[in-house]
Amino acid sequence: RVFSFLQLDIWSGLGAGCFSTAVHSAHGHALLTSLFPILVSCILWAVYVFRVRRLPVRRVERRLSIYSSHMQTFLLLLYLVLPGVTFVQFEALRCTELEPKG
Numbered sequence: 001r002v003f004s005f006l007q008l009d010i011w012s013g014l015g016a017g018c019f020s021t022a023v024h025s026a027h028g029h030a031l032l033t034s035l036f037p038i039l040v041s042c043i044l045w046a047v048y049v050f051r052v053r054r055l056p057v058r059r060v061e062r063r064l065s066i067y068s069s070h071m072q073t074f075l076l077l078l079y080l081v082l083p084g085v086t087f088v089q090f091e092a093l094r095c096t097e098l099e100p101k102g
Helices: 010-014 026-054 060-094
Strands: none
Touching: 026 060
16 A cells, blocks of 8 residues: 555546446456557557658668657656556456356
């Protein structure tokens, strides 16, 4: 509980819990929480590819600068979101009931 301030819940921050009934179940919440950073990462890298393709090949320094800025943003996203996503996934596992065989 000491580090509870580090747990970012993207759905409560966006108010998206009211829009989908899948968010109300633990597994749906874990799925949507996991898909959000993947979607943001794909958009980030699509913007990177778009920016690099517009440059001439000989502009190596500018390409490296663009790569550096996008990688920094990507790593910051992972650093901020990954602990909360992992926490939600482990919470969903705790809600899973296993039936005995036999």
